[in-house]
Amino acid sequence: MAETKTESIVVGGGCFWCTDAAYKLLPGVTHVTCGYAGGTAPSPSYEDVCTGTTGHAEVIKIDFDPARVSLDKLLAYFWKVHNPTQVGGQGADTGTQYRSIILYAGAAQKAAAEKSRAEAQPRFSDPITTEISPLLKFWPAEDYHQDYFDKHPDQGYCSVVIAPKIDKLKKELGSGAK
Numbered sequence: 001m002a003e004t005k006t007e008s009i010v011v012g013g014g015c016f017w018c019t020d021a022a023y024k025l026l027p028g029v030t031h032v033t034c035g036y037a038g039g040t041a042p043s044p045s046y047e048d049v050c051t052g053t054t055g056h057a058e059v060i061k062i063d064f065d066p067a068r069v070s071l072d073k074l075l076a077y078f079w080k081v082h083n084p085t086q087v088g089g090q091g092a093d094t095g096t097q098y099r100s101i102i103l104y105a106g107a108a109q110k111a112a113a114e115k116s117r118a119e120a121q122p123r124f125s126d127p128i129t130t131e132i133s134p135l136l137k138f139w140p141a142e143d144y145h146q147d148y149f150d151k152h153p154d155q156g157y158c159s160v161v162i163a164p165k166i167d168k169l170k171k172e173l174g175s176g177a178k
Contacts, residue, residue: 006030007066009074010037010103010135012059013082014090018162019060021149022081022169025177028069033061034141034148037103038131044139052095059103061138071109075116078102081169084117085126091161100128103135110134 013019016034023032036044039055049056062074082090082100089098102117104110113132121128140146149162170177 004030004065005067006063007071008061008063008105009071009109010035010059010061010105010138011078012038012057012099012101012103013078013084014058014098014100015093015157015161016058016060016141016145017148017158018090018165019081020147021162021166023060023062023074023077024150025166025169025173026064026069026074026077027176027178028065028067029062029074029178030065031063033063033138034145035059035061036139036141037135037137038101038133046142046145049097050095052097054097056097056139057099057101058097058141059101059138061140071112072116075102075112076120078116079120079123079128080172081165084120084128084130085124087129100130102130102132103138104132105135 020032020034023029036049036056037059038057041054044054044056048054084100102113104113149158152158
């Protein structure tokens, strides 16, 4: 059996519990890991990142099979799963750790991210504020953050914020959702 080639991209669009749950709906996404990136502090913890002093954002590392889902499709989906025009967070989640960010690994990902942002901009009345930066290091989040929505769908934040977003995305994806 041929080995599946997997690629990865790191993005942040607010709370990583939300983006984690959203990307798990896409066929071709093989794994999603919540974590931290985009800052300078080494080995950040959730508590460190919540202070807003580390420079890190809550992000997800999306592992995907490019034979099943393209990087372009993953990036196009990014603009649907959060508000890339909001400065300083997402919804009620405020702070630089909740900023919109794409962290690229290499020139091809950088070009794809910039192209995707330019194509998405006409759909928004306000300017997209998403940061596009090189991925220097991805720090996986603590185990209790992984698969959070799957494990705690009835938790307050999950039921009030994440569940309606996931229901909307499932409807938009139709039979294409996992």
